[in-house]
Amino acid sequence: MSQPIFELRNVNKSFGPVEVLNDISLKVHEGEILCLLGDNGAGKSTLIKILSGVHDATSGEIFMDGQSVHFARPRDAVDRGVATVHQFGGTFPLMSIGRSFFVGMEPTKKFGPFTVFDRQTANEIAVREVQEFGITRIDDGDRLIGSLSGGERQSLAIARALYFGARVLILDEPTAALGVKEASHVLRVVLEAKRRGLAVIFITHNVTHAMTIGDHFAVLIRGSKAADFRRGEKSREEITDLMAGGEAMAELEAEIEEYLNSQEVNQPAT
Amino acid sequence: MFESLLRRPEAGALLGLIFVAIFFTVFGGKLFLSPAGAASWLNMAANLGIIAIPIGFLMIAGELDISIGSMVPAGSMAMGIACGYFDLPIWVGIIITMGFGVMIGLINGYMVVRTNVPSLIVTLGTLFFTAGLTLFLSLLLTGNTAVSLKAPAWAKAAFGDFYGPSLQVIVFWWLAVSLVYFYFLHFSPWGNWVFAMGGDKTSARNAGIPIDKLTITLFVLSSVSAAFVGMCQTILFNSAQVSTGMSFIFNTIISVVIGGVLLTGGFGSVVGIFFGTITFAMVNQGIYFTDFDRNLSSLIVGVMLLVAVLMNNTFREMALRYTPKKGGKS
Numbered sequence: 001m002s003q004p005i006f007e008l009r010n011v012n013k014s015f016g017p018v019e020v021l022n023d024i025s026l027k028v029h030e031g032e033i034l035c036l037l038g039d040n041g042a043g044k045s046t047l048i049k050i051l052s053g054v055h056d057a058t059s060g061e062i063f064m065d066g067q068s069v070h071f072a073r074p075r076d077a078v079d080r081g082v083a084t085v086h087q088f089g090g091t092f093p094l095m096s097i098g099r100s101f102f103v104g105m106e107p108t109k110k111f112g113p114f115t116v117f118d119r120q121t122a123n124e125i126a127v128r129e130v131q132e133f134g135i136t137r138i139d140d141g142d143r144l145i146g147s148l149s150g151g152e153r154q155s156l157a158i159a160r161a162l163y164f165g166a167r168v169l170i171l172d173e174p175t176a177a178l179g180v181k182e183a184s185h186v187l188r189v190v191l192e193a194k195r196r197g198l199a200v201i202f203i204t205h206n207v208t209h210a211m212t213i214g215d216h217f218a219v220l221i222r223g224s225k226a227a228d229f230r231r232g233e234k235s236r237e238e239i240t241d242l243m244a245g246g247e248a249m250a251e252l253e254a255e256i257e258e259y260l261n262s263q264e265v266n267q268p269a270t
Numbered sequence: 271m272f273e274s275l276l277r278r279p280e281a282g283a284l285l286g287l288i289f290v291a292i293f294f295t296v297f298g299g300k301l302f303l304s305p306a307g308a309a310s311w312l313n314m315a316a317n318l319g320i321i322a323i324p325i326g327f328l329m330i331a332g333e334l335d336i337s338i339g340s341m342v343p344a345g346s347m348a349m350g351i352a353c354g355y356f357d358l359p360i361w362v363g364i365i366i367t368m369g370f371g372v373m374i375g376l377i378n379g380y381m382v383v384r385t386n387v388p389s390l391i392v393t394l395g396t397l398f399f400t401a402g403l404t405l406f407l408s409l410l411l412t413g414n415t416a417v418s419l420k421a422p423a424w425a426k427a428a429f430g431d432f433y434g435p436s437l438q439v440i441v442f443w444w445l446a447v448s449l450v451y452f453y454f455l456h457f458s459p460w461g462n463w464v465f466a467m468g469g470d471k472t473s474a475r476n477a478g479i480p481i482d483k484l485t486i487t488l489f490v491l492s493s494v495s496a497a498f499v500g501m502c503q504t505i506l507f508n509s510a511q512v513s514t515g516m517s518f519i520f521n522t523i524i525s526v527v528i529g530g531v532l533l534t535g536g537f538g539s540v541v542g543i544f545f546g547t548i549t550f551a552m553v554n555q556g557i558y559f560t561d562f563d564r565n566l567s568s569l570i571v572g573v574m575l576l577v578a579v580l581m582n583n584t585f586r587e588m589a590l591r592y593t594p595k596k597g598g599k600s
Contacts, residue, residue: 052476074476084476092469093590094537095462103466104477106459116457146590 003066004029005199006082006168011060013046020046022224024060028168028199028216033190035210036203038220039243044203047220048172051201052084053077064168083161084170087177091153093146097130097138098123100145101160129159133189151182155189162193169193170201175209187213207239219243277589279530280542282581286528286574287549294552298559306435307559313437315551316444318521319544320499323451324492326526326543328389330455331488332468332535333382337393338496338522340401341374342515345500347404347417350510354419355412364501371497372490374400379486389489397519405512416511419504430505440502447495452540464488468535524571525550528578530585537586549574 004027013021021043028034038044049055051062053071061068064080071077077084092100102122109118123141130138135155138148145153154174161169171190175183191213194200204210210217217234219227219242227234227242234242275281294302301307321338328335348370353363374396381392408415421430431439455461466474467481475481496518504510529546531538553574557567 054476075478078476078478086473091473092466092536094532094586095465095469099462099465100469103462103474104479106462108459111457114453114457115459116453117459117462143592144589147592 002029004063005065006201007063007066008051009061009063011047011050011057011062013043013050013055013058020223021050021057024220024225026201026218026225028201030167030199031194031197032215033194033200033202033213034216034218035214036201036218036220037205037207037210037239037243038203039205041222042220042243043223044205044220045172046223048084048170048203051077051170052082078164081165081167082170083164083166083168084172085154085157085161085174087173091145091157093144095145096123096142097145097148097156098126098141101126101129101141101156101163105164125163126156126160129163130156133159133192135159135185135189149182150178151185154178154186158189158193162196162198166198168199168201170203172203173205174202175204175206183209205243207236207243211236211239276585277592278542279537279539279582279586280545281530281585282578283529283542283545283549285581286578287545287552290549290552290556290574294556294559297562298556302556302559305437309435309437310558311548311551311555312441314555315548316438316441317499317503318518318525318551319444319547320440320447321492321495321518322522322525322529322547323448323540323543324488324495325522326529326531326538326540327451327455327464328488328492329523329526329531329533330468330535330538331464331485332471333389333485333488334523335378335389335393335489335492336519337374337378337396337400338492339516339519340397340404340514341371341493341496342500342503342518343510343513344374344400344404345371345497346504346510347408347500347512348497349501349504350417350419351408351411353421354417354504354510360421360425367497367501368494371494375490375493376486378493379489382489383482383485401514408512416509418509420508421505425505429502430507438502438506440499440506443498443502448540448544455540460484465536468532468537470536521550521554524575527582528575530578530582532582532586546578549578 006028008024008026011021011024012019024047026034036044036047046055050057053074053076056072062071063069069080071080092103098119099122107118107121108115109121127139127141133155135152138152138156148156158169158171174186174190178186187209190200190202202210202214215231217227217229217239218225219239221243325335325338345367348367349363352358352366353360378389378393378396381387382389385392405415427439429439433439455464463474463479463484466477466479467484471481525547526543527533527546528549529538529542529544531543550571553570554567557564557570
């Protein structure tokens, strides 16, 4: 396969004496969805923060198009085309759709000697971009973000990232807080992003969602990469077991069985 | 049309203003709306409004500045000491006064940005710090807690004189800066940043907004505005004394909240704050035009504040629920 757009090589991260990430290597290509699975506390959020430039890795390197890059600030990552969409879309509930779409990159026009925010253009672009993702219910750029459903907010945030030239899209638990129907909308938007040639890193603990759209999977356990496999190489049960710590899960099952057996023996006659 | 007006942040303030205006016109009689009567509440609104709008910006951005309570008398004394006691030229006095405002604003801004201590606490500290510093310096430099000042005619005309029946010149300053602030918040690209900051600070920073710089700028703006009001009062009354301007703290916050600004940030408008300030000033001054007991003034302000907050909450809910008709169920 061609060169990966985005690659992590042997990344470690520790906060003082606490080692959070241990020797993580990941690759993601153009038009590919990499699912990063892990239970709570597996180090997913720390990894996202490194990918998006919030934290620096203690050691290890990030490559883009084969070149080593360094993100000192979140802005550096954005400038390189790495966009992160957080769980709640990272948006502003009381701002209008048009305004929040362009936060930090406001379109302006000249009004006499004044530079003014071009509300009309902002609204038009925001509505057009999100509609292209099939979210046709958003048709008024003056509506407040807070009036959108969780899935619509995610979709808007993804549309925003693409509009501003993202090549790598990092999605932090985009479906975690959503209902079944909403989640399927968001998954469709993610697939559309993939179709447009983005490299997507999809972070989740929902195995079903991951298996629906993922091309490539990595499982994080206690800060280490426990498995790395491609679509179709593992079954859902295997993945769930892996996430829960594999052996630990089997052990627990055995214990429960043993317990039940012992209870059976002691059960009073009814 | 009417419904879309209600969804705007200034809806509650506008309705409140209309109600209060009618109320006091009915009970206060013609005098309330006469030029002299209007001047009484416009003067108060102007002195308050010049500070209230920057305070509103800070609240929209998710911060608060109560140090303005001692910044007003500090600005007043700075001018008085510089030009009244030391006989420096007025423009030097202006620079010293504004410089003092900038200094306190920078202290507030840097402390909030660097320490992550809530701005209420930081500015509570600088509130007392500034009050103490003003008293100490006044006694150290002049040996007195009051100074008188004889400002030249041009300075009187520009900063502290009466026009018409009894309208203070500061009313024109208020109208002018309100226009500038209106442009800044609602039409310039920077206004968007203020809203974004109050809505979600982390997202705003990730979107590349220089939130530290913006926060510090807003704190400097509110301090300088307070110093400016103090300075104008000194020039107007030809004297300054070490006093407390604690009423400014609550009065600006009340005006801003009546004006529809959300205490937790992210929502509000300059027009709303403008209306809110007039509403507050009308209630505060209007009571003197009626036959009601003067002591009811605070009671009315309190009721009005609560009603305003409830109304603003309702209108904000309406704005959040709003979906266009053809959008179907959601």
